Amino acid sequence: MEISELQSILRRTYQERDAGRGQDATFRWMAEEVGELARALRTGDRAELVHEFGDVLAWLTSLATLAGVELEESAARYADGCPKCGRIPCGCEPR
Template sequence: MTIDDLQTLIEKMYSDKDRRRGTPATFLWLCEEVGELAGALREGTHAQKCSEFADVVAWLVTLANVNDVNLTQALEEKYGKGCPGCGKLVCSCDSKP
């Protein structure tokens, strides 16, 4: 499954509900899922980590749909030619803490 496949699938399954909910409430759901991922990373099983990663990506895709953002296009534009900072495929930006 590509990001584009997922975005299309999420649009098909949930678009009416997602657009009614709107950006602020959808963003809160994403934040909640990020919190659940934090918990799984700290003390979850591998299966729980997998599930929470899936939820975070699904809610990020949902938020993109609600805002008419094509994630594949956005990713290609930003990262498709390498690091947005130095432009190289193997980043050579200074590592700062």
């Protein structure tokens, strides 16, 4: 599935709810899902990881839609490798 397709499906599925909740509350939900992902990374099996990565991706996508950002455009930053050094693999100092 393309990122733009996912964003389109989630827009059609949740746009009304997401708009009603608003950007700040949607951000807080996404943060809660990131917390669940952190727990799954510590203690979860692969099925839980797949589930939690999906939820974080969905909330991130909803948030991008609310903010008027197409994630395809965001992903394009990395289309040619590292956006800082422009290399694949990245040649920047590790952080």
